[in-house]
Amino acid sequence: MKKVLLLFLVFAFLFSCAERKVTSTKETVQPEQEQTKKEKMTLPEQKEGIAPVRQENVQESAREVGVKSLEEVLKNDIHFDFDRYDIKTEDKATLKEIADWLIQNSGVSIRIEGNCDERGTNEYNLGLGDRRANSAKSYLMTLGVSSSRIQTISYGEERPLCTESNETCWARNRRDHFTAAE
Amino acid sequence: MKKLLIPITCILVFFIVICLGHEAYAKIYIDIDSPALRQFPMALYDFGEDKIGQELTGIVRNDLEFTRLFYFVRKEAFIEEKGDDFNPADWSPIGVEAVLKGDITVTDKINVVVRLYDVVETKIILYKQYISAKPALRSLAHRISNDIYYALTGRKGIFNTKIAFVSKGSKIKELVMMDFDGARLHKTGFRKSMMLALHASADGSSLIISASGGRQWSIYLLNFTKGSVRRIFSSKGINIAGDFFSGGKSFVFSSSKDGSPDIYVFDIASGRSRRLTSSYWIDISPSLSPDDRSIAFVSDRSGNPNIYTMSINGDNVQRVTFEDKYNTSPSWSPAGDLIAYSGLVKGKNQIFTVKPDATNARQLTDSGNNEEPDFSPDGRFITFTSDRDGYKAIYIMTTGGENQRRVSPHGYRAFGPEWLSN
Structure with missing residues (x-):
């Protein structure tokens, strides 16, 4: 306490x-x-x-x-097209906000969790999720965040937000989620 | 060291097998390599009238029928009584070429005598007595099927093999084993929140698997002889187990420990890894050719994932798949003549086979999503994951795509099958 x-x-x-x-x-x-x-x-x-x-x-x-608290800064996921891992223009503001927060609050690390939709195959999706997490990590690094403060993990298609088989749901699942790292 | 729950069927089951007569194995009755294969007509008598005799008959019959190599003539057409002496004249008119007569006696043990007759050459081609403990009935039945299969084809049967796979709970995954026909399913006690990429050693005694509790991906080595589990590799990024080399001392794997996912070789004794590919792209899912000289893998270097092959030192990269835009999960056949993989067709994953020289791509499935193909040890069958019944489950089929059937229990969510060699 x-x-x-x-x-x-x-x-x-x-x-x-x-x-x-x-x-x-x-x-x-x-x-x-x-x-x-x-x-x-x-x-x-x-x-x-x-x-x-x-x-x-x-x-x-x-x-x-x-x-803003770290949780607030990290609450927005960024999203990807099917089988792609390049950062979309509309997500750059989200990443900038995270980078700014991290630069102003040293000593805090984050974890980026890369996720995929269910359509691909398990192993390849794990690779894709890894690239998605690392795309965001690289982007944050170009904005000045030290790589040692960013952990990445790929969950592939293992942790979907939404389980229906339609494009709206798939699009939500193709995401990087950000969380505070211990 | 964590201990595995060793299922009874993983412990060697001892039978006493006595050869009662001269066996002429020299003749090949069914040339399974022949392109114009017809089903071999057989007569099969029940081993016994009681429940255990019927069960034994059912297992042997299912085993042989599953191969699509045998055709069993209806019992109503039989002229000969089971107790009568074998007489070829009773069988040639109805087109039967081999007759199986077996008797079962159950005391505190199961005692089975099997006689297999060749109608054309009027001789006995299998004459054996089997004695086993009662709980081993299924193993015994599969052993008998293997002997019949061998007597007629000259090849080792797969009827006593097992399939390892991952059961999919809402929060937890568990490594599970079952017979190739789905019987005797049992949990191993190896549980993680995420788990995939099972690969067994050639002798079936060890399994490597990738698993994660949510922070890191590690490769675990499970030894079924010792009942042990050991984490043998872990790093940042992803670490996905690939095939063992023939000797079982090293394996290929994909890892993003040095950046983007690349292919590596891991030596178990030293714990060292050696990098084979080094690209900006995703290089993932390595599968070894049976001669240990080539690797099939997935790369998105063309802009989309496709199957490539390369030599074991990472040279001579050749593209194997050209159709469609999403080809993953390669698995090399035991004879080295085919690579099975999963290709996206009209938004659904389907199993294909292709020759390693990129010719003869052939689609084997067309219902639902079908992924993660793996060949049986004899190369005649493929196990895979399919969601055609509304949930992911384990299926098997012949390498030609015939006889597709779910083998994991109805309603049981499962994926990632690996066909073990015994």
Whole structure:
């Protein structure tokens, strides 16, 4: 119990520091990158909308990164096409968020679990799941996360989220799932 | 060291077998290599009228019929009584070429006398007495089938072989064994949350298997003689067991320990591995040719998974499959003349065979998904996983795709069959 409390306090301290640090330095260090990402993400819905005030936007996204728990950052799976292991454009934001969080919170490691749909064969799917997990790992490494903080495991078709035999279900199962590593 | 539950059928069953007469094995009655094979017409008398006699008859008959090499003439057509002396004149008019007469006496042991007659040459070709303990009835029946099969074909039968596979619970997988016909299913006690890629040594005494509790993939070595389980290889990434070399001292496997999945050789005594392929692609599922000189494997180097062969040092890579876009699970036949694999056709996996020189690709299944083919020790049959009945289960068929049947129990979810040699 004591340990948990201590851990909580340490985290709370880290987060508060991170937030402050980010808000003060963000504008000079990363404004361009953050803005591009934000624009990209909001583009479809806000095509003719009012451009958000730049500074506010940056602060908003920074606070998100700082305040979110690891579980929240890792809650979104990324998905793959059948028999493919390349990272899709729409999943790059998810990976960026994970990378940002990890960079700001040293000492935490994650595990990437590569999964496949049921259509392929068992062994090949295990290989495919391995490549999927490693694709995400490589991507996080290019964003600056040390490889020693990323474990990977392939579950092949062994741990489906959904067990119906249709494309919607298969698409959900072709995923990398992220979790905190002990 | 963890202990396995050794099923009774894995312990050698001792029979007393007495040859009672001169056996003329020289003649081959059924040339199983002949392309124009007809079913050999036989007469089979019940071994006995009681339950145990009927059971013995049923097992022998099922064994021989499963091969599709024999045809049993209906008992109503028999002229001769079982107790009568064998007379070829009773049989040639109805086209019977061999007659099997067997008698069973049950005391505290089972005592069976078997006589197999050649109608054409008017002689006895098998005359043996078998004595065994009562619980060994099935083993005894299969032994008799093997002797009949050998007397008529000159080849070793597969009737006392077993199939190892993985039973699929919702959370846990377990290594299970059964007779080739699905009888005497028993659990081994080897359980993990994920398990696949079973490969047996040539003598059937050892099995390697890949398993994971959720963190890491390891290769385990199970020894049925000692009843032992040992984790022999583990690393980050995936580690998938492949075939043993003939001597049983080393095996091929695929691993992503150095990056993307590649093919390696593992030496059990030293614990060292040697890398054979080194590519950016997925190279996986190695299967050894019976002469230990070539490896069939899966690679997606063309953009989609296909079967390739290479020499044992990793040179001379040749593509074997060209049809469709998803060909996996290669398994080399014991004679080296065929590679069985699973190919995706219209969204479903089907079993194919192809010659190692990439000719004669032949589709054997067409119902449901069919995966993970593995040849019987005599190369005449293939066991595989199919979901044609709505759930994954273990099936067998002839190498030509005939006589496809589920052998694991109805409703029992299972996959990954490996046909053991004895």
